[in-house]
Amino acid sequence: xxxxxxxxxxxxxxxxxxxxxxxxxxxxxxxxxxxxxxxxxxxxxxxxxxxxxxxxxxxxxxxxxxxxxxxxxxxxxxxxxxxxxxxxxxxxxxxxxxxxxxxxxxxxxxxxxxxxxxxxxxxxxxxxxxxxxxxxxxxxxxxxxxxxxxxxxxxxxxxxxxxxxxxxxxxxxxxxxxxxxxxxxxxxxxxxxxxxxxxxxxxxxxxxxxxxxxxxxxxxxxxxxxxxxxxxxxxxxxxxxxxxxxxxxxxxxxxxxxxxxxxxxxxxxxxxxxxxxxxxxxxxxxxxxxxxxxxxxxxxxxxxxxxxxxxxxxxxxxxxxxxxxxxxxxxxxxxxxxxxxxxxxxxxxxxxxxxxxxxxxxxxxxxxxxxxxxxxxxxxxxxxxxxxxxxxxxxxxxxxxxxxxxxxxxxxxxxxxxxxxxxxxxxxxxxxxxxxxxxxxxxxxxxxxxxxxxxxxxxxxxxxxxxxxxxxxxxxxxxxxxxxxxxxxxxxxxxxxxxxxxxxxxxxxxxxxxxxxxxxxxxxxxxxxxxxxxxxxxxxxxxxxxxxxxxxxxxxxxxxxxxxxxxxxxxxxxxxxxxxxxxxxxxxxxxxxxxxxxxxxxxxxxxxxxxxxxxxxxxxxxxxxxxxxxxxxxxxxxxxxxxxxxxxxxxxxxxxxxxxxxxxxxxxxxxxxxxxxxxxxxxxxxxxxxxxxxxxxxxxxxxxxxxxxxxxxxxxxxxxxxxxxxxxxxxxxxxxxxxxxxxxxxxxxxxxxxxxxxxxxxxxxxxxxxxxxxxxxxxxxxxxxxxxxxxxxxxxxxxxxxxxxxxxxxxxxxxxx
Ligand code: B1H
Numbered sequence: 001x002x003x004x005x006x007x008x009x010x011x012x013x014x015x016x017x018x019x020x021x022x023x024x025x026x027x028x029x030x031x032x033x034x035x036x037x038x039x040x041x042x043x044x045x046x047x048x049x050x051x052x053x054x055x056x057x058x059x060x061x062x063x064x065x066x067x068x069x070x071x072x073x074x075x076x077x078x079x080x081x082x083x084x085x086x087x088x089x090x091x092x093x094x095x096x097x098x099x100x101x102x103x104x105x106x107x108x109x110x111x112x113x114x115x116x117x118x119x120x121x122x123x124x125x126x127x128x129x130x131x132x133x134x135x136x137x138x139x140x141x142x143x144x145x146x147x148x149x150x151x152x153x154x155x156x157x158x159x160x161x162x163x164x165x166x167x168x169x170x171x172x173x174x175x176x177x178x179x180x181x182x183x184x185x186x187x188x189x190x191x192x193x194x195x196x197x198x199x200x201x202x203x204x205x206x207x208x209x210x211x212x213x214x215x216x217x218x219x220x221x222x223x224x225x226x227x228x229x230x231x232x233x234x235x236x237x238x239x240x241x242x243x244x245x246x247x248x249x250x251x252x253x254x255x256x257x258x259x260x261x262x263x264x265x266x267x268x269x270x271x272x273x274x275x276x277x278x279x280x281x282x283x284x285x286x287x288x289x290x291x292x293x294x295x296x297x298x299x300x301x302x303x304x305x306x307x308x309x310x311x312x313x314x315x316x317x318x319x320x321x322x323x324x325x326x327x328x329x330x331x332x333x334x335x336x337x338x339x340x341x342x343x344x345x346x347x348x349x350x351x352x353x354x355x356x357x358x359x360x361x362x363x364x365x366x367x368x369x370x371x372x373x374x375x376x377x378x379x380x381x382x383x384x385x386x387x388x389x390x391x392x393x394x395x396x397x398x399x400x401x402x403x404x405x406x407x408x409x410x411x412x413x414x415x416x417x418x419x420x421x422x423x424x425x426x427x428x429x430x431x432x433x434x435x436x437x438x439x440x441x442x443x444x445x446x447x448x449x450x451x452x453x454x455x456x457x458x459x460x461x462x463x464x465x466x467x468x469x470x471x472x473x474x475x476x477x478x479x480x481x482x483x484x485x486x487x488x489x490x491x492x493x494x495x496x497x498x499x500x501x502x503x504x505x506x507x508x509x510x511x512x513x514x515x516x517x518x519x520x521x522x523x524x525x526x527x528x529x530x531x532x533x534x535x536x537x538x539x540x541x542x543x544x545x546x547x548x549x550x551x552x553x554x555x556x557x558x559x560x561x562x563x564x565x566x567x568x569x570x571x572x573x574x575x576x577x578x579x580x581x582x583x584x585x586x587x588x589x590x591x592x593x594x595x596x597x598x599x600x601x602x603x604x605x606x607x608x609x610x611x612x613x614x615x616x617x618x619x620x621x622x623x624x625x626x627x628x629x630x631x632x633x634x635x636x637x638x639x640x641x642x643x644x645x646x647x648x649x650x651x652x653x654x655x656x657x658x659x660x661x662x663x664x665x666x667x668x669x670x671x672x673x674x675x676x677x678x679x680x681x682x683x684x685x686x687x688x689x690x691x692x693x694x695x696x697x698x699x700x701x702x703x704x705x706x707x708x709x710x711x712x713x714x715x716x717x718x719x720x721x722x723x724x725x726x727x728x729x730x731x732x733x734x735x736x737x738x739x740x741x742x743x744x745x746x747x748x749x750x751x752x753x754x755x756x757x758x759x760x761x762x763x764x765x766x767x768x769x770x771x772x773x774x775x776x777x778x779x780x781x782x783x784x785x786x787x788x789x790x791x792x793x794x795x796x797x798x799x800x801x802x803x804x805x806x807x808x809x810x811x812x813x814x815x816x817x
Contacts, residue, residue, distance in 0.1 A: 002459070002637060006089075006092070006224065006493055006496065006769065007090065007091070007092035007223070007224050008092040008095070009091060009092040009093050009096065010795060011052060011093075011096060011400075012096065013095065013096045013099035013100050013103065014100070015096075016047070016093065016096040016097060016099075016100040016102070017099075017103050017104055019047045019050075019098035019100075019396060020040065020043045020044060020047060020100055020101070020104060021104070023041060023042075023043035023044075023046045023047050024040070024043045026284060026512050027042065027046055028042060028043065029041065032104050032105070034678065035104075035106075035755070036114075037106055037107070037110035037111050037113070037114045038114040038175070040104065040106050040111045040114075041084065041111045041112070041114035041115055041178075042176055042178045042798070044084060044088075044101070045084055045087070045115075045178035045179060045522040046099060046178050046626075047091060047176055048084070048087045048088055048091050048097075049178070049179070049219060051086075051091045051093060051722070052090075052091055052219050052221050052228050052537075055221070055228040056219050056228035056230070057224055059142070059227045059228050059816075060230070062142070062302065062816050062817075063142035063300075063816065064300060064301065066142070066617065066816055066817055067814055067817075068141075068142055068814035068815070068816045068817060069314075069315055069316060069318060069811070069812070070141075070142040070143055070144065070301075070315065070316065070317045070813070071141060071142070071143040071317070071318055071320060071806075071811055071813065072143070072144050072146055072293065072297055072317050072318065072319045072320070072351075073132060073133060073136075073137060073143060073144070073145045073146065073320050073322065074146050074147075074289075074290060074293060074319055074320065074321055074322060074326035074329060075125075075126070075127060075129040075145065075146070075147050075323075075325070075326070076147060076148060076176065076285065076286065076289070076322070076323075076325035077120060077121035077122060077125055077126030077129060077147065077269070077321035077322075077395070078120055078126055078129045078130050078133070078145055078147050078231060078233070079119070079120060079121025079122075079123070079126035079127040079129070079636065080118055080120065080123060080130045080218075080231075080525070080636075081127075081130065081473065081635075081636030081637065082112070082115045082117050082636070082637060083115065083179050083218075083638070084111075084112060084115050084360065085112060085477050086134075086221075086472065086473055086477060087179075087219070087287065087474060089219055089223065089476065089585060090221035090222060090223050090224075090472070090475060091221060092766070093351070104337060110155050111746065116172055116175055117172070117635055117636060117637050118151070118153055118172050118177075119153030119154040119156075119170050119172060119269070119635060120147070120148070120150055120153045120154075120233070120269060121153075121154065121269070122154055122269070122271060122272070122273040122553065123273045123552065123553045124273075124361075124467075124552075124553075124660070124661065124662050124663075125273075125322065125323060125361050126468055127440075127662060128149070128322075128662060128799075129145065129322055130470075130502040131468065131470040131473075131662075131799040132145075132380070132471040132799055132802065132803060133145040133220045133229060133467050134220065134223075134472060134473065134799065135233055135470060135798075135799040135800045136220075136222075136229060136490065136803055137220045137221060137222030137223075137225060137227050137228065137229040138222040138223040138224070138225050138227075138470075138472070138497070139222070139225065139800060139803055139804070139807075139815055140194070140222060140225045140226075140227045140816055141803065141807065141813065141814060141815055141816070142229070142813075142816050143220075143229045144229065144230055144231075144232055144293075144296075144297070144317075145220065145229075145230070145231040146232055146233075146234075146289060146290075146292075146293035146296070147230065147231070147232075147233050147234070147289060148233055148234055148235075148266050148269075148285060148288070148289045149180065149216045149233035149234060149235045149712070150266055150267065150268055150269040151171070151173060151235075151266060151267045151268065152169050152170050152171060152172070152267060152268040152269065153170045153172050153269050154170060154269055154271055154594065155167035155168060155169065155170055155271055155594070155597070156168040156169070156170045156631055156633050157632050157633040157634070158596050158633070159606075159610055159630070159632055162607065162611075163606070163607045163608075163609075163610025163611045163613075163614070164603065164606070164607045164610075165594070165603050165606045165607070167271075167597050171185075173386075175223040179219070180216040180217065180218055180233070181216065181217045181218075181234070182214060182215075182216045182217075183214070183215050183216070183217060184214055184216050186296070186299070187212050187213055187214040187215065187237070188212075188213045188215075188234075188291070188292040188295045188296060189210050189211075189212060189213075189239075190210060190211045190212075190213050190287065190288050190291045190292055191205070191207035191209070191210045192207055192208065192209050192211070192284065192287070192379055192380070193207055193208035193209055193378065193379060193381075194206045194207040194208035194209075194381065194382055196381045196382050196385060196746075197360055202339075203339070203382065203385065203599075203673040204274075204339070205335075205339065205381065205382035209258050209261075209262070210239060210262075211236050211238065211239075211262040211265055211288060212236070212237040212238065212239050212262070213234040213235070213236060213237075213288060213289070213291070214234065214235045214237050215232045215234055215235075215293035215296065216232070216233050216234070216235055217230050217231070217232055218230070218231040218232075218233065219231075223472050223497065224496075224497055225495060225815075232293070232296065233290045234266065234288065234289045234293070235266050236262055236263050236264070236265035236266040236267075236288060237262070237263060238258065238259035238260075238262035239259075239262070240264055264281065265281070265284050265285055265321035266285070266288070266660040267287050267358070270282055270285075271594070271596055271597055272596045272598075273553040273555070273596065275595045278558075280375060280379065283328070283371060283375060283376070283379055283380075284379060286325055286326060286328050286579065287328045287332070287380060288329075289326070290328055290329035290332055291328045291329075291332050293329070294319075294329060294332055294333055294336060295336070296497035297313075297316070297317050297319075298310070298313070298336075299311070301316040301317060305387070307341075308412065310337060310341055310342075310343065310351060311347065311350075311351060312354060313351050314351060314354035314355045315568050317355070318355060318356075318357065318810075318811045318812075318813065319355050319356050319357070320357055320358075320359060320770070320806070320810075320811070321356060321357065321358045321359065321428055321432065322361075322362065323358055323361045323362075323691075324358075324360075324368065324369040324424035324425050324428060325369070325690075327358070327369070327424040327425075327427055327428045328380070328424075329334055329356070330352060330356055330390075330427060330428065330431045330432070331380075331383040331386040331387050331390070331427075332383065333348075333351070333352045333355060333356075333381060334348050334349070334352050334386050334390075335382055335386055337351060337352070337387075339382070345389075349393075351431065352431060353431060354433060356428070356431060356432035356433070357411045357432045357433055357434040357436070357810050357811070358425075358428035358429060358432045358434070358435050359434075359435075359436050359437075359438065359453075359465075360425060360435060360436070360437055360438075360446055360450070360659075361438055361659050361660075361699050362659050363442065363445055363446070363449070363450055363656065363657065363659060364557070365450075368423070368424070368425045368450075369423075369424040369425065370415075370419075370421045370422065370423050370424065371415060371421060371422045371424065372419060372420075372421050373387075373419075373420040373421055373422055374419070375419075376422060381483060383675055384422075387413065387414060387427065388414055389480065390413060390427065390430070390431060391412060391413040391414040394411075394413055394430050395408060395412070398411060398457070401457050402457060403739045406547065407453050407456075410453055410604065411426065411453050411454065412426075413426045413427045413430060415586070420656070422697060425450075425451070426454070429451055429454050429458070430454075430458075432461075432465055432496065433461065434450065434461055434462075434809070434810045435454075436462070436463045436464055436465045436809075436810065437464055437465075437659065438464075438465065438466065438591065438659050438660040438680075438681075439464070439466050439467060439469045439659060439660035439661075439681040439683070439684060440464050440466060440683065440684055441656075441678075441679070441680060441683050441701070442464075442659040442660055442680060443462070443463070444462030444464075445656060445701070446460050446462070447459075454536055459698065463696075463809045463810065465802055465805045465809065465810070466681060466684055466796075466797075466800075466802065466805070466808050467660040467661075467662050467665070467681060467797075468658065468665065468796075468797050468798050468799035468800070468801050468802035468803075469662055469665045469666050469669070469797060469798070469799055470702070470798070470799045470800075471495075471496055471499050471669065471798050471800075472496060473640070474643070474666045474669065474670070475496075475669055475670065476496055477640065478639075478640035478641075478644050478670070479525065479642075479643075479644035479670055480631075481521040481524055481525060482518075482521050482525075482644060482670060482671065482791070483496075485517055485521050486502065486791070487516060489504070489508050489514060490502075490504045490505065491678050495795075496769075497800070498797035498800075499796075499797075499798035499800065500717075500795040500796070500798075500801075501795065502669075502791060502792050502793070502794065502795040503792055503793065503795060504618035504792075505788060505791060505792035506789065506792045508792075509785050509788045509789050509792060510785075512781065514788075514790055515781060515784050515785050516781070516784075517595060518671065518784055518787070518788045519780060519781075519784040521671075522645070522647065522671060522787070523543065523782070525644040525645040526543040526547055526645045526647075527543045528641065528644075528645060528646035529541065529543075529641050529642055530538070530542070530543050530642075531546070532641045533629070533631070537631060537632060539629055539631070540592070541588055541627070541629060542586070542588065542624065542627065542812050544586065545586040545587050545588045545624075545627060546585055546586065546587045546588070546647050546648060546777055547588055547590060547645050547646050547647050547648070548587050548588065548589045548590065548646070548647065548648040548649075548650070549589075549590045549591075549592075549642060549646040549648070549649050549650065549667075549672070550563050550590070550591050550592075550593075550649070550650035550652075551590075551592040551593065551634055551638075551639060551642065551643075551663055552589070552592075552593060552661075552663060553593060553594060553595075553596075554594065554595040554599070554602040554605060554606060555599075555602060556601060556602065556756065556757050557653055557654055557657040557658070557757045558652075558653050558657075558658065559652050559653055559654060559757060559759050560591065560593060560605055560609070561605060561747075561751070561759050562652055562759045562762060562763065562766055563589065563591075563650055563652065564605070564608060564609050564628075565724065565727045565728070565759070566727075566763070566766055566767060566770065567589055567612065567626065567628065567764065568727040568730055568731065569723040569724065569726060569727040569767070570584070570626060570724070571612075571615075571616050571619075571622070571626060571730075572726040572727055572730050573723065573726070574621060574622060574626075574725070575621065581621065581622060581623055581625055582623075584625045584626065584774075585625075585774045585777050586624070586625045586627075587625070587626060587777070588627040588628075588629055589626075589627065589628050589629070590629045590631060590633030590642065590646075590768075591609055591628070591629070591630045591631070592630070592631045592638055592639075592642065593606065593630075593634060594633075594634060599749060600746070601746065601750060604746060605742075605747065606748050607744075608731065608736060608744055608747065609628065609630050610630050611737060612736050613627075613628035613629065613630060613737055614736075615735060616628055637667070639663070643663070643666050643667055643670050643672070644670045646667060646670070646672040646788070647672055647673065647777075647783075648672060648673055648674075648675060648695075648777075649663070649664065649667035649672045649673075649674050649675070649775060650674075650675055650676070651663075651664045651674055651675070651676035651677070651679070651680075651682050652675065652676060652677055652697075652698070652703060652762075652766065653677060653679045653680070653757075654677070654679070654698075654699075654757040654758055654759075654762070655677050655678050655679045655699055655700050655701045655703070655704050656700065656701040656704055656705075657679065657757065658679045658680035658682075659680055660680045660681040661679075661681050661682065662681075664676065664680070664681055664682055664685055665681060665685065668685050668689060668790045668791070668794040668796065668797065669790075669791060669794045670791070670792045671784075671787040671788060671790060672787065672790070673693065673694070673695065673771075673773075673776075673783070673786060673787055673790060674686075674694055674695065675695040675696070675697065675766075675769060675773060676694070676696065676697075676792075677696075677697065677698040677699070677762070678696065678698070678700050679699070679701075681797070682694075684796075685794065685797070688794060688796055689789060689790045689793045689794060690789065690793070692786070693787075693789050693790055693793075695764050695769050695772060695773055696769070697768065697769040698763070698765050698766065699758065699761065699762060699765075704758065707761065712755070712758060712761065714751060714752055714753065714754070714755035714758075714759075714760040714761070715752055715753075717761050717763060717764070718751075718752060718758035718760060721763060723763075723767060724760060724763045724764070728748060728751060728752070731744050731747070731748055732744065732745070732748045
């Protein structure tokens with residue numbers, strides 16, 4: 001007998017149908033007959049919110065009145081994905097919704113499809129924030145997510161006839177957003193510019209302009225916890241303060257300029273992933289949301305108090321800095337404590353130090369934010385003073401810790417010289433209590449390389465928390481067939497709250513009948529994705545081919561080039577008669593990736609892949625055995641369809657460059673086998689699922705370092721591997737550009753002369769592992785047994801476990817009583 005514990009609301013389907021009718025009438029003003037699927041979607045969203053309302057209100061009350069320290073997760077990105085199915089799941093209304101919608105004469109899929117996916121994040125970092133707030137709510141931990149409600153999210157990606165990426169604005173709020181509740185009464189004033197003057201022996205900031213930060217609240221329902229937390233995203237509004245002087249001079253347009261400028265702050269998400277843009281507007285965004293959030297937390301936890309005792313602030317809330325983007329919050333809290341509440345420097349420092357912790361998500365030096373001191377001084381003059389003072393205090397402290405003058409110089413938060421700059425990662429490391437990386441290897445490299453000097457002197461601050469993903473969205477919602485099979489295998493659905501229970505599937509991997517059921521689930525998911533791709537993109541995908549997927553931002557270090565060069569080499573071999581197409585395992589290589597709009601080589605790689613697809617897919621010599629598909633506009637929704645259908649996933653970054661990766665976890669949990677390097681969380685995944693169940697290849701971090709040190713020459717590899725040479729020559733000769741040899745010249749030039757991420761050096765090893773893959777794939781029972789073992793041994797990668805690690809190692813708090 002299967003034990004089911006998933007929450008289920010006690011209302012019936014027909015009662016829920018009545019609620020939908022009521023919402024249609026009183027919210028949208030339409031009858032059921034007049035309603036569109038989009039109307040029903042809005043009605044359902046509104047109805048679910050009502051069901052969650054009591055839990056939301058009690059959660060807020062308990063958070064304020066209880067003694068459990070809350071978590072404030074400060075993040076410039078929350079990549080939430082669609083909300084309806086997740087809210088229904090957590091409210092226990094899934095079945096009622098499905099039946100009610102049908103009883104009203106609508107197609108459930110049409111209603112769910114009517115929700116437009118908000119794209120308020122770039123990739124892994126933003127999605128991690130979304131998984132974390134899901135887990136916090138599911139564990140019953142009091143928490144706020146704090147971020148920005150961008151008017152335009154990450155751009156919508158299209159391809160033109162040449163296969164080039166075209167970016168279209170993502171105006172996600174053009175339709176109704178039934179989830180966000182805008183709360184004008186709780187807005188905050190955020191000041192900018194001006195100067196600092198001395199008044200009565202005190203430094204006083206006289207700002208030049210201000211923005212109104214208006215909170216838009218989203219419910220974050222926990223799974224089976226009865227808790228509903230809040231995601232508070234700030235929207236920038238102008239104050240209706242007119243520049244009267246300009247207005248009186250009839251310069252109307254000039255008089256409204258500040259208003260226009262103010263609202264620009266939350267207008268658009270910067271589409272750079274893993275690189276820094278260093279633009280003024282970006283700093284304005286960062287200050288905008290951290291300033292509003294800090295004031296909001298004081299308002300929430302000291303309601304109605306004019307003179308709160310803020311020495312207790314670190315007992316009320318701990319702020320986690322999701323990368324350096326919110327680090328300007330550190331001098332802001334100092335300023336608030338000193339200038340607004342009259343604390344002395346040392347007291348303010350103690351409070352600030354206890355309140356903040358910092359998560360670093362990268363090792364790429366270009367991704368560590370450094371702001372010009374001049375720019376900070378212009379936008380936030382008082383903050384610059386405080387940062388300088390923190391730097392002085394730090395320098396003095398270091399003198400007591402080490403005699404190494406060079407080291408002290410290297411560690412400066414504010415650099416010396418003609419154009420001083422502020423290193424945000426250093427500021428966060430010094431000012432906060434803990435610093436963590438996002439996978440074991442990454443945390444180790446942070447200590448050994450990126451923040452070496454800091455870990456030498458402040459070793460205790462450093463810790464690791466390996467990333468995780470929420471099993472609710474990425475197994476239960478994305479893969480209902482697998483979820484049912486897991487529940488059948490384990491005899492309970494408790495695993496959704498305790499993912500380590502998946503280990504109970506290990507013995508079932510020896511049961512051929514169970515493995516065959518598992519294989520059938522995969523096949524059904526493949527057919528499901530094929531239908532999805534046809535319906536949404538008019539792309540044909542043959543379910544009788546291996547689904548081999550690479551989905552992630554397009555970046556040189558992630559090495560999409562390696563994947564496409566390998567495929568081109570196979571194609572070249574077939575064309576040259578060196579490879580018998582009848583012996584090739586039929587495959588569909590599926591890509592999904594957005595390139596930053598200004599990232600030239602990344603965009604060219606997209607163009608190349610699209611054109612390889614055109615040539616290879618249509619070449620009769622290939623007999624449909626090699627297929628390339630580039631799914632446009634990769635987003636959470638595509639991920640939810642594609643990951644459960646994938647058999648082989650690619651995690652082939654250069655070792656030491658991918659901090660963690662999180663799609664690797666989603667794939668393992670959905671029964672794909674991974675081909676990957678020893679990078680990021682791949683290392684831990686392989687350790688858990690077993691080396692036999694993971695296709696490893698490529699250089700290690702140490703080998704990469706040694707090769708850099710000895711001087712790397714990509715041409716050597718080009719000359720020595722004829723397959724590699726053949727593939728690159730094919731690109732250079734215009735096979736994928738209608739004979740034009742110039743189209744991909746910059747890419748070819750980079751491969752042969754620079755190849756910073758050593759794609760060519762790893763090419764041969766990558767090819768070698770492909771033959772192992774093909775052999776195993778030929779034995780479907782064995783393949784699926786290994787895939788099932790990936791599922792069974794990946795429970796560790798639940799974001800619930802990540803949050804438990806944060807609670808224990810960093811936040812020192814837990815569930816509400
Ligand atoms: C990650 C970013 C990132 N690391 C700057 N760094 C951004 C940096 O808008 N920006 O300026 C945006 C994003 N994102 C990713 O974080 C890592 O590359 C992944 O390896 C990791 O899994 C993920 C979550 O920790």
